[in-house]
Amino acid sequence: MDTAQTYFLLTILLPLLGGMFTYTIGGKKGINVAVAAMGGGFVMSLILLLSVIDQPWVIRWKWVPGIELGWNIDTTAAVLMSLVSFISLLVHLFSKHYMFGDKAIDRYYGKLGFFTFSMLGLLASDHFLLLFIFWELVGFSSFLLIGFWFDDIQKAQGARKAFMINRVADAGLLIGVILLVVELDVNFISELKEMPFSPMLQLAGFGLMIGAFGKSAQFPFFGWLPKAMAGPTPVSALIHAATMVAAGVYLLFRTQEILTPDVLAVTAFVGGLTALMAAIAALTQFDIKKVLAYSTISQLGYMVMGVGVGAYESSLFHLWTHAFFKAGLFLTAGAVIHYYHHAHHHCHRFDAQDMRNMGGLRKILPVTFIAFLINGMALSGLPFFSGFLSKEGILSGALIWAVGHGNAVGYLVVVMAFVTAALTPFYIGRQILLVFFGESRTVNKPVEGMEPIFSVKLTLLILAVASIWIFSALNPFDGHGWWLGNLLFDDHVMPDTSHQFLLHVTMALSVILVISGLALSYRKYKPDSAVVLRFKTKQRPKGLLGKLSFNAWYIEDIYEKISDGFLNISKTSFQIDKKIIDRSIDLFGVSTVVFAKAMAIVDREIVDGLVNFAAWVSRTIGNAYTKVHAARVQNQLLWLVLFIIVIVLWLQF
Amino acid sequence: MSSWLIIGFTLVIVVPILYMIFTSNIIRAAYAFTLSLLGLAAIYVLLKAELMAVVQIMIYAGGVVVLLIFGIMLTRRQKGMELVTLHRDVALGAGFCMILYALFVSWIGESGLAFTEELVELNQVKTIGISFLTNHILSFEIIAFLLLVALVGAAFLAKKTDSI
Amino acid sequence: MEITLTYYLMLSAFLLCAGLLIVLIKKNAVFVLLGIELMLNAANLNLVAFSKFDPSLDGQIFAIFSVVVAAAEAAIALAILLNIYKTYKSSDLDDLDTLNY
Numbered sequence: 001m002d003t004a005q006t007y008f009l010l011t012i013l014l015p016l017l018g019g020m021f022t023y024t025i026g027g028k029k030g031i032n033v034a035v036a037a038m039g040g041g042f043v044m045s046l047i048l049l050l051s052v053i054d055q056p057w058v059i060r061w062k063w064v065p066g067i068e069l070g071w072n073i074d075t076t077a078a079v080l081m082s083l084v085s086f087i088s089l090l091v092h093l094f095s096k097h098y099m100f101g102d103k104a105i106d107r108y109y110g111k112l113g114f115f116t117f118s119m120l121g122l123l124a125s126d127h128f129l130l131l132f133i134f135w136e137l138v139g140f141s142s143f144l145l146i147g148f149w150f151d152d153i154q155k156a157q158g159a160r161k162a163f164m165i166n167r168v169a170d171a172g173l174l175i176g177v178i179l180l181v182v183e184l185d186v187n188f189i190s191e192l193k194e195m196p197f198s199p200m201l202q203l204a205g206f207g208l209m210i211g212a213f214g215k216s217a218q219f220p221f222f223g224w225l226p227k228a229m230a231g232p233t234p235v236s237a238l239i240h241a242a243t244m245v246a247a248g249v250y251l252l253f254r255t256q257e258i259l260t261p262d263v264l265a266v267t268a269f270v271g272g273l274t275a276l277m278a279a280i281a282a283l284t285q286f287d288i289k290k291v292l293a294y295s296t297i298s299q300l301g302y303m304v305m306g307v308g309v310g311a312y313e314s315s316l317f318h319l320w321t322h323a324f325f326k327a328g329l330f331l332t333a334g335a336v337i338h339y340y341h342h343a344h345h346h347c348h349r350f351d352a353q354d355m356r357n358m359g360g361l362r363k364i365l366p367v368t369f370i371a372f373l374i375n376g377m378a379l380s381g382l383p384f385f386s387g388f389l390s391k392e393g394i395l396s397g398a399l400i401w402a403v404g405h406g407n408a409v410g411y412l413v414v415v416m417a418f419v420t421a422a423l424t425p426f427y428i429g430r431q432i433l434l435v436f437f438g439e440s441r442t443v444n445k446p447v448e449g450m451e452p453i454f455s456v457k458l459t460l461l462i463l464a465v466a467s468i469w470i471f472s473a474l475n476p477f478d479g480h481g482w483w484l485g486n487l488l489f490d491d492h493v494m495p496d497t498s499h500q501f502l503l504h505v506t507m508a509l510s511v512i513l514v515i516s517g518l519a520l521s522y523r524k525y526k527p528d529s530a531v532v533l534r535f536k537t538k539q540r541p542k543g544l545l546g547k548l549s550f551n552a553w554y555i556e557d558i559y560e561k562i563s564d565g566f567l568n569i570s571k572t573s574f575q576i577d578k579k580i581i582d583r584s585i586d587l588f589g590v591s592t593v594v595f596a597k598a599m600a601i602v603d604r605e606i607v608d609g610l611v612n613f614a615a616w617v618s619r620t621i622g623n624a625y626t627k628v629h630a631a632r633v634q635n636q637l638l639w640l641v642l643f644i645i646v647i648v649l650w651l652q653f
Numbered sequence: 654m655s656s657w658l659i660i661g662f663t664l665v666i667v668v669p670i671l672y673m674i675f676t677s678n679i680i681r682a683a684y685a686f687t688l689s690l691l692g693l694a695a696i697y698v699l700l701k702a703e704l705m706a707v708v709q710i711m712i713y714a715g716g717v718v719v720l721l722i723f724g725i726m727l728t729r730r731q732k733g734m735e736l737v738t739l740h741r742d743v744a745l746g747a748g749f750c751m752i753l754y755a756l757f758v759s760w761i762g763e764s765g766l767a768f769t770e771e772l773v774e775l776n777q778v779k780t781i782g783i784s785f786l787t788n789h790i791l792s793f794e795i796i797a798f799l800l801l802v803a804l805v806g807a808a809f810l811a812k813k814t815d816s817i
Numbered sequence: 818m819e820i821t822l823t824y825y826l827m828l829s830a831f832l833l834c835a836g837l838l839i840v841l842i843k844k845n846a847v848f849v850l851l852g853i854e855l856m857l858n859a860a861n862l863n864l865v866a867f868s869k870f871d872p873s874l875d876g877q878i879f880a881i882f883s884v885v886v887a888a889a890e891a892a893i894a895l896a897i898l899l900n901i902y903k904t905y906k907s908s909d910l911d912d913l914d915t916l917n918y
Binding site: 660674679728742785 | 819820822823825826827828829830831832833834835837838839841842843844845846847848850851854855858860861862865866868869870873874875877878880881882884885886887888889890891893896897898899900902908911
């Protein structure tokens with residue numbers, strides 16, 4: 001076993017073992033073990049990253065004759081693995097505070113470890129089958145985590161729905177993988193290269209795309225992400241912001257060589273559409289986590305669109321920065337929710353996630369406020385924050401792509417992207433103003449110990465600091481200046497200078513849009529404004545656009561309708577089944593029984609007779625032989641004497 | 654004279670042995686066995702092997718038979734019952750043994766080992782004693798050790814334990 | 818009537834076959850032991866008879882060894898018998914069939 005293999009195994013197994021250990025010994029005793037193991041896993045992932053910089057580490061082994069499986073860890077995988085380990089470590093830390101007092105905290109940590117293991121395995125797998133296995137493991141472990149509070153029937157249902165929608169999309173991935181492995185004989189992700197166009201390749205590409213859309217919550221699958229908010233908030237930070245939803249983007253990024261132009265165009269369009277739809281949906285939500293969920297979908301739309309328009313590195317860059325600031329946003333939201341839970345724990349009907357009950361929190365949770373502010377600015381794409389840099393790359397990539405193609409759909413994608421860029425600061429500004437500024441719309445009483453240094457302040461501040469531009473690129477206005485980019489992409493080239501004008505246009509436009517979006521949100525939701533004063537009693541929006549936004553384009557109702565339709569089809573076919581098919585089967589069954597009865601007679605009389613005869617023969621022989629062989633000393637002596645006589649006679653004559 | 658004596662003692666050996674074969678009473682068989690051992694001792698004397706005769710009487714008739722009789726008594730099932738045993742496979746056993754005896758007789762007859770020149774040996778005991786401690790010293794030591802081990806082992810095996 | 822070595826060998830063979838017969842047909846373990854002793858005596862008689870014609874007297878010496886071994890064997894065998902009797906409550910050799918199953 002070489003060193004890289006050791007590092008790799010430690011990286012992916014330490015979180016799992018730590019979690020399993022905690023779960024095994026039970027109670028609160030093992031939490032620190034899980035956190036420590038996760039820390040060890042993070043350190044190992046860094047060492048792994050260092051050891052694969054020069055030479056990607058590839059291992060293949062024979063699974064069954066004819067099928068080889070394999071791991072491949074190049075710098076991209078290693079960077080993402082350390083990212084996942086890092087976020088997971090922070091979530092482990094934060095959960096110590098957030099989940100404190102939960103009865104099943106040992107199970108929680110076991111599930112966290114399992115999820116981290118699956119996600120790391122997904123990033124490292126090279127063979128498509130292995131990828132699919134870990135893809136499903138990730139889905140399953142996220143189902144476990146979302147349904148963590150399964151004694152609440154609604155949360156359990158939410159987990160089930162999220163899982164089922166994922167499964168529908170996974171069918172697409174499965175089709176793609178089977179087509180690739182069986183029909184096109186493409187096995188290893190690291191060996192992908194450009195292939196001549198064929199319908200099969202097109203189909204496989206669409207399959208992979210659908211799978212990626214499912215995991216990354218793109219239209220029409222994005223309904224599962226708000227459902228997944230039923231899980232504990234740190235879980236949302238880990239799974240639904242930083243890691244699992246990025247798997248789809250990662251898959252598209254990895255398979256970019258074999259995606260056909262049609263697939264890429266659809267990807268770009270759906271990405272842009274999802275970004276816009278989710279951003280609109282985020283505008284009117286009351287639930288603090290749902291705003292973040294839709295904003296996640298919107299940002300994922302950006303990434304998918306980035307892959308579609310060919311700005312792969314910007315997509316990966318955005319994945320990187322988004323992981324930090326969105327995890328930070330979710331964790332701060334978790335801190336807010338946790339505070340309201342404790343401040344109002346005597347009131348059972350109180351909804352700790354409803355922004356109508358919040359306000360003025362900046363005095364009570366100052367560190368949380370600062371972290372939320374920085375991460376929110378990064379999300380909105382304000383210059384000097386990390387989100388600006390990566391979003392810049394995607395927007396300019398989309399613009400260059402549209403100009404290059406010059407068709408209407410391309411420009412439509414660009415328009416959707418820029419509208420989203422204006423909506424994002426608006427809804428995040430609205431959220432910051434509603435939650436942290438102004439006066440409280442309920443009673444805000446100080447609760448002791450809401451921001452413990454180690455598990456909350458440190459975690460939140462690390463994530464906030466990581467969202468400042470300097471940790472992503474030196475030049476705050478260079479969307480392609482990601483310092484990890486040089487490491488990840490050998491052919492890292494600046495966009496050619498003919499597009500310099502477009503880059504400047506993009507930058508100017510996006511800065512203007514961000515600032516105007518923020519200004520607009522401040523104008524509407526500034527403290528003491530009429531909207532804010534009436535916000536506590538605000539009901540659901542009445543207008544058409546408002547309804548569409550609040551219900552997220554009714555996508556979940558469409559799911560319901562579709563599943564009802566399927567249910568009806570099933571019922572109808574059940575009736576058909578019962579009336580026609582069952583009868584004929586019954587008839588067939590009866591004739592079979594008659595035939596079997598006849599056969600039974602034959603069987604009993606002839607076959608059994610033969611068998612019994614054989615048994616009788618062997619029993620008789622056996623009995624006779626037993627007499628010879630019996631454990632009677634004197635019998636054996638008798639035979640001994642007989643054989644002495646025989647031998648003597650033999651020798652004599 | 655000597656011939657008649659030998660034949661007479663042969664009868665003393667053979668008749669109790671035949672009685673042993675036909676009886677089913679163990680204790681009587683043991684006494685018959687003693688009698689035949691004494692007859693053997695007499696034969697040894699007539700073969701001019703006085704030391705062997707003494708050993709036969711002391712060890713066999715005095716030691717082994719006493720041991721056997723104790724064994725018989727210790728494995729008796731019930732008080733007051735006759736110590737009888739059953740026979741098994743009489744026909745087969747008798748047949749085989751008769752065949753074997755016939756074979757032996759025919760061999761002995763054919764072999765012609767009919768030595769007649771007897772060696773007159775004086776001071777047999779002294780000669781035997783000297784060769785025990787010279788020519789056969791190793792065998793002597795080994796047999797002594799074997800006897801010791803056997804006696805210790807017998808004592809251990811017969812020890813009253815619950816777990817054997 | 819001349820008594821030759823053949824006579825003693827015949828007698829010895831008779832003792833051996835009688836001992837064997839007893840070993841084969843008696844059910845009681847102690848009786849079987851008696852038979853074994855008889856067979857050993859047959860060997861002794863042979864040795865002593867041969868040594869009558871041998872000046873080195875090795876036959877007698879080995880006969881004495883054989884007597885000693887027979888004594889040791891009898892002691893061990895009886896000890897084993899007692900244990901068997903304790904365990905199986907029987908001294909019948911046909912009852913010792915645990916290994917048969």
